[in-house]
Amino acid sequence: MSELIRLTAAELAEKIHSREVSAVEVAQAHLDRIAAVDGTVHAFLHVASEAALVSAALVDDGLAAGVAPASPLAGVPLALKDVFTTIDMPTTAGSKILSGWRPPYDATLTTRLRAAGVTILGKTNMDEFAMGSSTEYSAYGPTRNPWATARIPGGSGGGSAAALAAFEAPLAVGTDTGGSVRQPAAMTGTVGVKPTYGGVSRYGLIACASSLDQGGPCARTVGDAALLHEVIAGYDPLDSTSIDEPVPAVVAAARLGASGDLSGVRVGVIRELGGEGYQAGVRSSFDAAVVQLQKLGAEIVEVSCPHFEYGLAAYYLILPSEVSSNLARFDAMRYGLRVGTGASAEEVMAATREAGFGPEVKRRIILGTYALSSGYYDAYYGQAQKVRTLIARDFAAAFTHADVLVSPTAPTTAFPIGDKVDDPLAMYLNDLATIPTNLAGTAALSVPSGLADDGLPVGLQVMAPALGEAVMYRVAAAYEAARDAEDGGPLIHRVPEVPA
Amino acid sequence: MSADPVTSGITRDEVAHLARLARLAVTDAELDVFATQLDVILGAVARVGEVAADDIPPTSHAVPLRNVFRPDERHPGLDQEQALAGAPAAEDGRFRVPRILGEE
Numbered sequence: 001m002s003e004l005i006r007l008t009a010a011e012l013a014e015k016i017h018s019r020e021v022s023a024v025e026v027a028q029a030h031l032d033r034i035a036a037v038d039g040t041v042h043a044f045l046h047v048a049s050e051a052a053l054v055s056a057a058l059v060d061d062g063l064a065a066g067v068a069p070a071s072p073l074a075g076v077p078l079a080l081k082d083v084f085t086t087i088d089m090p091t092t093a094g095s096k097i098l099s100g101w102r103p104p105y106d107a108t109l110t111t112r113l114r115a116a117g118v119t120i121l122g123k124t125n126m127d128e129f130a131m132g133s134s135t136e137y138s139a140y141g142p143t144r145n146p147w148a149t150a151r152i153p154g155g156s157g158g159g160s161a162a163a164l165a166a167f168e169a170p171l172a173v174g175t176d177t178g179g180s181v182r183q184p185a186a187m188t189g190t191v192g193v194k195p196t197y198g199g200v201s202r203y204g205l206i207a208c209a210s211s212l213d214q215g216g217p218c219a220r221t222v223g224d225a226a227l228l229h230e231v232i233a234g235y236d237p238l239d240s241t242s243i244d245e246p247v248p249a250v251v252a253a254a255r256l257g258a259s260g261d262l263s264g265v266r267v268g269v270i271r272e273l274g275g276e277g278y279q280a281g282v283r284s285s286f287d288a289a290v291v292q293l294q295k296l297g298a299e300i301v302e303v304s305c306p307h308f309e310y311g312l313a314a315y316y317l318i319l320p321s322e323v324s325s326n327l328a329r330f331d332a333m334r335y336g337l338r339v340g341t342g343a344s345a346e347e348v349m350a351a352t353r354e355a356g357f358g359p360e361v362k363r364r365i366i367l368g369t370y371a372l373s374s375g376y377y378d379a380y381y382g383q384a385q386k387v388r389t390l391i392a393r394d395f396a397a398a399f400t401h402a403d404v405l406v407s408p409t410a411p412t413t414a415f416p417i418g419d420k421v422d423d424p425l426a427m428y429l430n431d432l433a434t435i436p437t438n439l440a441g442t443a444a445l446s447v448p449s450g451l452a453d454d455g456l457p458v459g460l461q462v463m464a465p466a467l468g469e470a471v472m473y474r475v476a477a478a479y480e481a482a483r484d485a486e487d488g489g490p491l492i493h494r495v496p497e498v499p500a
Numbered sequence: 501m502s503a504d505p506v507t508s509g510i511t512r513d514e515v516a517h518l519a520r521l522a523r524l525a526v527t528d529a530e531l532d533v534f535a536t537q538l539d540v541i542l543g544a545v546a547r548v549g550e551v552a553a554d555d556i557p558p559t560s561h562a563v564p565l566r567n568v569f570r571p572d573e574r575h576p577g578l579d580q581e582q583a584l585a586g587a588p589a590a591e592d593g594r595f596r597v598p599r600i601l602g603e604e
Contacts, residue, residue, distance in 0.1 A: 101586055102585065102586065103586075104578050104582040104583065104585055104586070105578070197561075197562045197563055198563050211560060211561045211562070237568065237570060240565070240567075240568045241561065241563060241565065243563065307551065310547060310548055310550070310551055312544075312545075313544060313545040313546070313547040313548045314545075314548050316541065316544070316545045317545050317548060324522060328522075328523075331523075332588060333587075333588070333595060333597050334586070334587055334595055335586030335587060335588075336586065336588070337588070338588030338589070342598060343598070343599060344598055344599050344600070345597055345598045345599060345600045346523065347525075347598070348598045349523045350520075350523045350524060350525035351525050353522075353523055353524050353525070354524055354525040354526060354527075357524070359530070359533075359534075362519075362524055362526065362530070362534070363534060363537060363538065363541075365522045365524065366515060366518045366519055366522060366524070366534060366538060367538060367541060367542075369518045369521055369522045370510065370514070370518050370538075370542075373518075379546075379549060380545070380546075380548070382558060383548045383549060383551070383553065384545075384548050385558030385559055385560060386551070386553035386556040386557070386558050386559075387548050387551050387553060388558070388559040389553075389556050389557055389558060389559040390551065390553065390556060392559060392562065424537055424540075424541060425537075425540055425541055425544055428541075428544075439559075439562070440562055441561075441562020441563055442562075466562075466563075
């Protein structure tokens with residue numbers, strides 16, 4: 001096995017750009033790794049070997065001709081969640097209804113990756129239409145957690161997170177609607193970032209819930225996530241909710257943080273996140289992380305966000321409502337699956353959607369249709385939108401006392417495959433701590449905070465105000481550097497070798 | 501549908517009605533499972549009703565939405581072949597679809 005796959009994206013970029021190794025060698029090393037372990041991990045739904053090698057060769061040609069690299073990540077491989085459209089690869093969103101579909105256009109995020117010279121290795125597994133917290137709701141079978149292959153890698157972006165933890169790719173992209181980047185990061189000992197809503201274009205991102213969805217970087221280090229963040233973020237006129245503001249300088253912030261001093265930074269511990277319902281090993285890891293932040297010079301303050309306890313309820317009304325509307329586009333007429341030769345379009349639609357959607361998608365469509373029904377709208381959807389306002393106000397008040405807020409990312413470590421698949425409400429509880437950020441449109445990330453007493457990774461969530469990514473990266477990088485120094489190396493190097 | 505939405509659950513018949521509205525030809529077995537599961541989920545999400553929020557404005561989007569314009573200039577879009585490439589059925593450069601208007 002090539003040692004190249006153990007390197008960070010920053011290290012790979014340095015070696016490629018100085019022509020110590022070629023981008024093609026780096027791509028091939030990762031493709032070999034995928035061939036060796038993905039039969040077990042199942043992080044990928046599609047591997048684009050040929051396109052990856054062609055893209056990498058173009059980077060090598062440019063460097064050989066003396067052209068400056070297109071970006072700091074030119075030639076570095078990446079695994080793309082199968083929810084972003086790609087003109088040269090199938091795009092399924094983990095659903096049978098889009099089996100084999102080839103999109104007629106690239107997502108803006110895909111275009112940016114290509115322009116940056118990033119090598120796209122393939123498309124990663126996910127819960128169908130990003131609905132789920134374990135990747136078990138993929139129509140193409142679950143992804144396995146490299147730390148313990150009988151366990152889930154989190155979801156919905158379990159494929160992207162598992163690809164990182166299994167050293168199949170140094171970088172990945174996910175989407176976070178209620179925690180789908182951060183919770184898988186916590187479950188796999190990797191880093192996952194949910195940028196400010198509107199920070200990364202949603203053009204060509206197949207919608208789950210449009211007011212909540214946000215693409216974001218996944219990596220094995222905070223610094224690598226920052227490099228990818230600056231490649232994918234920025235204003236896009238093709239997305240009407242894109243923010244027309246400069247991208248926060250997160251690479252510089254991560255470098256500043258890695259120097260290890262957090263003097264003058266106020267870190268708020270949210271009283272309502274971290275008590276009841278959190279596994280003991282998760283709580284102790286979080287408490288140790290807070291002590292670590294204090295040692296780095298941060299001022300620790302306790303804050304209260306009294307409406308967060310209603311976040312899950314509001315989210316599971318708002319999200320299904322948007323889902324029921326967004327997924328109406330899968331009508332068996334213009335693209336995707338068509339089932340049945342019924343006499344009417346309505347019969348064909350109903351038969352196709354029944355055959356093409358999995359149980360969780362159907363549940364959420366029905367729930368959303370209910371919440372938006374005449375007579376129920378005010379009590380459910382309308383009231384949930386008011387609670388959303390109160391949660392945003394809780395954040396605003398907390399951010400007057402603290403520069404960032406912290407909590408455990410997820411209430412438990414990775415659970416066994418099959419454990420919660422038939423208990424939707426138990427599955428939803430995974431997102432307790434991550435949902436408020438999506439409702440408020442603010443930024444947050446998950447950074448590894450060690451292993452719990454069960455030997456599985458735990459994530460520390462760092463939350464920041466809208467467009468406050470710089471301080472969030474700074475705090476996470478400082479914490480990561482301190483942990484690595486204490487542990488004698490990055491946590492991810494302790495992941496067991498994946499059984500063949 | 502009426503009754504007090506915050507205290508009443510959801511019935512199997514209601515789930516069947518909602519599935520029809522959502523164009524999902526669910527099976528009887530699915531109806532049994534979904535009715536039970538959705539009743540539990542609704543019981544949990546009905547908690548939003550505990551929050552006193554009469555005077556609170558609703559939030560539909562975290563950032564204010566405004567209309568976005570672009571210059572009224574020609575630029576390339578999908579051609580007919582690209583637009584039809586993923587169609588389940590096409591004929592004469594158009595989408596071929598089952599009958600839309602009923603006989604009722």
